[in-house]
Amino acid sequence: MKEGNKFEYRQIHSSLKVILVSNSEKSKQYYREVLGCEVTEWWVIRDWFTGLDIKLLQSNSPEDVQPNRSARGYTQTAPDVYCYVENWTALDELYVELKEKGARMVIEPWINEAGPWKGFAILDPDNYCIAFGGTNSNN
Template sequence: MKQIHSSLKVLLVSDLKSSKKFYEEQLGCEVTDWWVIRDGFSGLALKLLQAVSSDDVRPNKPSKGASTSFDLYCYVENWNALDELYQEFTEKDVSVVVEPWVDEANGPWKEFVIEDPDGYHLAFGGTDGH
């Protein structure tokens, strides 16, 4: 029996209004007072909370040996979906911190990473679905 239906990543943000605007207008999310979602609660799902101070906003640091951090990882169905997301985001001037690349040794796996206004890194990736 499935007990957990979905989960939300909680992010403290420095400016709740501008963060909601970014996720709605640039990432195409449904934004309410309670959540930020795209493709349902099993897709990209966040809860944004206003931080008391901008010092409280703390994106993850890169892991050992990595040059880029991840705060949220979104898996995609295939590379066509990944390429469409990348095109959509770049057309809306979303900051890309890692351009799409293919890791031949793992999958092969393709991914890219974007950055939100508070410096949180959202990665999108997956196999080609074949």
């Protein structure tokens, strides 16, 4: 029900990113084994639908796979997917987990003191950049 400009319920519960991949089986294996996702025919998810949610679609040709390139404010590849993490402890644990599983790090952990914000990023088999970050809610 609408009350003025506010709604009494959440209209959007979650969303997912749709990406074209060059080899869906290779991508599914990566998301399952390296990122620890549940993998189905339709999506890869971690921490149910409030966590990392991506729909992988097999591209018609390799030229159709187009991860983000550089963007203003980024010294490296701009993220294709950004995942917020609850706090720096959880972020550090996730970093160690993904590194141990062989994730390709494109941005090592860094802290932006203006935030304060901490983050890191990895690349998937098609060079999509998945970034993880958050504030330190433990302090």
